[in-house]
Amino acid sequence: MRSLYDILKVLPTASDEAIKTAFHVLAGDLLDKAEANIKLTAKEIKTLRELKGAFTTLSDPEKRRLYDKRTGIATRKGDSGIPHGHPTNSWDNNGTIKSDESADTQIKGITPENNSDIPTEEIGLGNDPLYQEAIEVFLAGDLITALKLFREVEKKYPDQPGPTEMRALCARISGDQEKAMELYQRLTRNFPDRIDNTIFLAEIYLEEEMQDQALDLLENLATICEAILAIMHADYLQQRAASETSETEDDTDDPDNPDNSDNSDNSNDSGIRNNPYPSADSKGSEGSEGSEGSAGNDGAAEYPVTGVNSGDGNLMNDDITVDDGNLMNDDITLDDEDPSDSSSDEDKSEDFDNQDGETITFDLSDLQRYSAIPLYDLLRVLGLAYHLLGDTDAAAECLVEALELAGDVQERISILTSLMEIYHDAGWIHGVLGAAAELLELEPDNPTPCYGVAVTLFSHNILGPALTWVNNAMKLDPEMEGGDDLKEAIQQEIAALPEPGKTLEEKIFTSEAQSLRRGTVVWFDPVEGAGMAMDGKGRKIFIHYLSIMADSAVPTSGKTVEFAVTRHEGQEVAVGLRVMSVSSHSPDDTVIGVVQSVDLARGFSIVKAGTREILVLHSKLHSGSAGLLRSGMKVKCSFVTTSSLADKPLLMATSIIPHEG
Numbered sequence: 001m002r003s004l005y006d007i008l009k010v011l012p013t014a015s016d017e018a019i020k021t022a023f024h025v026l027a028g029d030l031l032d033k034a035e036a037n038i039k040l041t042a043k044e045i046k047t048l049r050e051l052k053g054a055f056t057t058l059s060d061p062e063k064r065r066l067y068d069k070r071t072g073i074a075t076r077k078g079d080s081g082i083p084h085g086h087p088t089n090s091w092d093n094n095g096t097i098k099s100d101e102s103a104d105t106q107i108k109g110i111t112p113e114n115n116s117d118i119p120t121e122e123i124g125l126g127n128d129p130l131y132q133e134a135i136e137v138f139l140a141g142d143l144i145t146a147l148k149l150f151r152e153v154e155k156k157y158p159d160q161p162g163p164t165e166m167r168a169l170c171a172r173i174s175g176d177q178e179k180a181m182e183l184y185q186r187l188t189r190n191f192p193d194r195i196d197n198t199i200f201l202a203e204i205y206l207e208e209e210m211q212d213q214a215l216d217l218l219e220n221l222a223t224i225c226e227a228i229l230a231i232m233h234a235d236y237l238q239q240r241a242a243s244e245t246s247e248t249e250d251d252t253d254d255p256d257n258p259d260n261s262d263n264s265d266n267s268n269d270s271g272i273r274n275n276p277y278p279s280a281d282s283k284g285s286e287g288s289e290g291s292e293g294s295a296g297n298d299g300a301a302e303y304p305v306t307g308v309n310s311g312d313g314n315l316m317n318d319d320i321t322v323d324d325g326n327l328m329n330d331d332i333t334l335d336d337e338d339p340s341d342s343s344s345d346e347d348k349s350e351d352f353d354n355q356d357g358e359t360i361t362f363d364l365s366d367l368q369r370y371s372a373i374p375l376y377d378l379l380r381v382l383g384l385a386y387h388l389l390g391d392t393d394a395a396a397e398c399l400v401e402a403l404e405l406a407g408d409v410q411e412r413i414s415i416l417t418s419l420m421e422i423y424h425d426a427g428w429i430h431g432v433l434g435a436a437a438e439l440l441e442l443e444p445d446n447p448t449p450c451y452g453v454a455v456t457l458f459s460h461n462i463l464g465p466a467l468t469w470v471n472n473a474m475k476l477d478p479e480m481e482g483g484d485d486l487k488e489a490i491q492q493e494i495a496a497l498p499e500p501g502k503t504l505e506e507k508i509f510t511s512e513a514q515s516l517r518r519g520t521v522v523w524f525d526p527v528e529g530a531g532m533a534m535d536g537k538g539r540k541i542f543i544h545y546l547s548i549m550a551d552s553a554v555p556t557s558g559k560t561v562e563f564a565v566t567r568h569e570g571q572e573v574a575v576g577l578r579v580m581s582v583s584s585h586s587p588d589d590t591v592i593g594v595v596q597s598v599d600l601a602r603g604f605s606i607v608k609a610g611t612r613e614i615l616v617l618h619s620k621l622h623s624g625s626a627g628l629l630r631s632g633m634k635v636k637c638s639f640v641t642t643s644s645l646a647d648k649p650l651l652m653a654t655s656i657i658p659h660e661g
Helices: 004-008 016-035 042-058 061-070 100-105 129-140 143-156 162-173 177-190 196-207 211-253 280-293 364-370 375-389 392-405 409-426 429-442 448-459 463-476 483-495 504-510
Strands: 349-353 359-363 517-525 530-535 540-544 560-568 571-579 589-599 604-609 612-617 634-643 650-658
Touching: 004 016, 004 042, 016 042, 016 143, 042 061, 129 143, 129 162, 143 162, 162 177, 162 196, 177 196, 196 211, 196 375, 211 375, 375 392, 375 409, 392 409, 409 429, 409 448, 429 448, 448 463, 448 483, 463 483, 517 540, 517 612, 517 650, 540 560, 589 612, 604 634, 612 634
Parallel strands: 540 571, 612 650
Antiparallel strands: 349 359, 517 530, 517 560, 530 540, 560 571, 589 604, 589 634, 604 612, 634 650
16 A cells, blocks of 8 residues: 555655645646646546545644644554564665555665765766755655756766765655666666666565666676676786796896895785785776786786776677667667767677686776776675565675775775665564674664664564664664664564563573673584683583674684673573673683683684693694694693683683693
């Protein structure tokens, strides 16, 4: 069921004037026909009735307030009536829940409260008063007027994508999928380096049930990205080999450098050697040298990674079609003239064998235009493409690689947000928690990660922890949209449980801790979402991923932690676990002992020295030394006391060597 705002094609934040304008624009012709006693069709009568009803409610402040309050949770339910947060729904890049029917009211996180994604970086746009007016009108919810204003801005700046992107966004929000499709097709053709638009176009194809076109578009995008990665890898190998050869010759033949010291310029080395997939920016103006160094490598030298955005060539391959026409064919008729169409009919395709032995076909012009895009951005979009193609593993892998290369905080936030969405859709709870933890480190005051975790847990019916996370979100932002609704829905589900607190997750949530213990993490696997700690009395405590407090660091091996416990099926389980800040200190003592047990799989051993037991974490030893430990071996072991809150403190080895005495 559409909301009244959807009927009038305005945002929920629309002003009274915007609502009035929208009604007169949408209902004007029908009202004129009715006043002229022209018979309306059944469809027109229904449309006019809906428009009048929506306008009557939303134009009255009191009625509108009551409507907003009454539909606070109802408007965020799917067609089946299932509350938001269940697998039938999803959440956008803002962390805001959106169902299928409301997806067109919030596109990719752009809302009046968060307009950071509105393009203003183009020269001239940021200070253009007409563009600023268009943005203000858009944020006020008057999409019809905003569309007209952005069109005027587009005419002034035909070589800049921002105005067209905003027109496409307005069209998509207002439900005009055909117009949005045409505009995104134009953007992918004329501004291929704005690769997010390709993803948006694919999403529209999927929404319109044009699966074949979406698959062709995404597979072509993936092919281009993979070709660039393959070229980069081959180019890197060639440059490294050439660099090593050059260094060897310089070391042996340079008469002015008899001591073979390195006087070379390492500015390019650092951009290549430390990263097998360097970004285009890391090579700078030295791309021509890289091309020469790659000569003879399956044609890699002909396609330098530092190619410029030439603006020619067709982004899409010719075999991608819609009905009987080329998707990117210049004969496509739009309702207004494309002010920046500069596509070329030239088609140069090449085959390249990547490092996995797979043959990749790509268009030369595509490679040149895409190669100017930072590598992390290519990997990010490739991950989103795989996600839409249904390959969650590949999507997550690409985004994790992109995260490792991204340096800017906002870049990392964008990638982590996409990772949370992918993990949520795949049902990987530990992945959502991990991404949320990193987001909270970057933005401690941002409630969105907490809200996203709550949604994921709620969708898997893990109710207690979901309530904890939504409470954390609302502590950061008491007025957070949807927070009260989600909290109420969780509480209703908890109240309806026939036997609350019977699952491990519910026990962790409902446990009333009487006292805290301190111990040391023996091992923790973030992929499995489980681990083990040992308290001061040597008792093994199971760590569940829900045991970890939202504001805690990740409990990696060797960390000192504080926690309460509950019991589940005879096993003690940590509750409210938090990593403690412990400064490093010198060993308390050195003793001679015997290795009691070795667990290579879990990464720890136990050394017995009289009545004392010393925990040896293999990760703290020198590389390879853990493999030399054997049960019964006599060793010399130094240790520190990591916990002194119990009668029997936990002793942690700092070094261990075989003892011959």
